[in-house]
Amino acid sequence: MSEISITVDGVAVNVAADQKPTQIFSERKDVVVCKVNGELRDLWSDLAAGDVVESVTISSPEGLAVLRHSTAHVMAQAVQSIFSGTRLGIGPPITDGFYYDFDPERPFNPDDFEKIESAMRKIIKDGQRFKRRITTESDALKELAHEPYKCELIGLKSGAGDEASVEVGGSELTIYDNLGRDGQPVWSDLCRGPHLPSTKHIPAFKLMRSAAAYWRGSEKNPMLQRIYGTAWPTQEELTAHLELLAEAEKRDHRRLGNELDLFSFPEEIGSGLAVFHPKGGIIRRAMEDYSRIRHEEEGYEFVYSPHLTKAALFETSGHLDWYSEGMYPPMILDEEHHPDGTIKKAGQQYYMKPMNCPFHNLIFRARGRSYRELPLRLFEFGTVYRYEKSGVMHGLTRARGFTQDDAHIYCTKEQMPAELDSLLTFVLNLLRDYGLNDFYLELSTRNPEKSVGDDKDWTEATEALRKAAEAQKLQLVLDEGGAAFYGPKISVQAKDAIGRTWQMSTIQVDFQLPQRFELEYSAADGTRQRPVMIHRALFGSIERFFGVLTEHYSGAFPPWLAPMQAVGIPVADAFADYLADVISQMKKAGIRAELDASDDRMQKKVRNAQMQKIPFMVIAGEEDQKAGAVSFRYRNGEQKNGIPIAQAIAEIKEAVSKRIQV
């Protein structure tokens, strides 16, 4: 047998000419695929002299994707074995798992999951080998005649650039056969691959949920049934993932909003319209108050604008042209009719505002502006109404009525870079004050197909944004062509306590509105110039930020935001008067404190306070009373005994004023 020279993980070796990576890596159980000359390939691939082979382990990002994609195949095989009339869509890996789209004879229900999972376990136990087979378009169409969606993909192959490329991308059209114990194919699927060597390399998986999805992501296409699953290199990692999901569910702001009596969405008001209850109101006001103070310090001026406006304003701004779908329909006022019902006098159309910027532009335009006034920073907690499609609402994070912490900055072109730089610093520091610490930035650049403004302006603005972003020393992700048509933007993405990413602030340069509103200022040389306009929201919406913080803190807000900062719990009734005095001193010191004077037992009071996630439980019994002290119990169960009253008050006040978590 002749030998060939290849490179394996950087080491030159000679191997038999018919050696496959399966054999080369046979001692390394964690290697599930490999790269040959930089391209991801099955371990069953043939090798040629001079090939550079690199191992890819199951835990690497690429290995995980392959694991999950292979698990999707196993699921599809299981589904077709149980529901024989089911047609296949596509089945790519996604973050943490995979899905496969099916066109079944009836929708799946949760009971089906058990059947499918047990069929999958059997396939995994069988150790079916994934075998790659190159085919031609005409052969594939013949073989897959009973799979209309696959045939459509084959037809699309030339132009594939979307998800479909998982199935048919790459230079060759390939089918993967799953080989049974006898080496004969038991199931096949059109697929680019690569795959695990065999189904027995799937260590841990679980089907998560079924849902509908449009075929190839278009509303115009038929709905398929999608089953989501997750797959991991070890059972432990699967368990950890499921625990994370359970944790996320416990933190869900909609659930906590109810449990902690923060807000609700009364059906009578309408979908996506929240009311804040007193406790939620305290949190919200604390959030707003602090933001207001910081904005004042940064040179913002506070303005107010109405919730309603005549149509003309949104005609000027252009919103009615390209955004009317997202607006509540107009109210028509003062319309008069003839007796036959025809219109005698046309009415006035009024709209709820979906944005604040046109109002701020009118404030700018209310009188002549001088360059000396710039940058002019107009800030408003502006409540806007957007008619979101019914299916997209999600608690406070996606609502129909919400309040933006909205500001518009009008400055000269020369001022723009410095303004963007200080603005981004301000944004990030403010978010840090609210307890978010882990950020990355996204820069959205021009889509030349769909944009207004001249090249030079775009380049200048984009570079200014980029420099401001780079100065922050944070990870910067480029969103090429992702900008809105009217200007480039930076968005701040924040990670919460359990690692989920939320889009928070946006800073957007606008070339469109200053022109549409004919905004001008007088420059030093007496000429009239058009200002640069920057839109920015730090929280995005207060409601949404409220929801994000609720989930970030899991409802256990830091004292400065907590609706109740301290609750007094007497060990027994006899100490209630003593503690009542302590609590009243705390109230005088500006602390949100109450005495729990109910006739529950102490243990019950502790439990109640714990469930309300109150940061300081102030407990007093005989020992404390004798010493003129109190005891703290914190939310983590720790306690501190015999704290003199003055010191206890000072500790709470310090936690509040320094905005630290306890």
Add this chain to the structure above:
RNA sequence: GCCUCCCUAGCUCAGUGGUAGAGCAACGCACUUGUAAUGCGUAGGUCGUCAGUUCAAUCCUGACGGGGGGCUCCA
């Protein structure tokens, strides 16, 4: 908007083609000594709304409203 599942007491949820139950919360009474549930009792619901089928509907059908999970969308 589309697919799918759901809506029973303030909350979490049982349940039945013959108009309903539990736990917690609320209220009352008694109890009260050190860090996550004291006991007993009382009250509370046109079973989301409106139609239809039926001798009879909370239960079956449909429409509407609200919600969950996705898809699409998020200027």
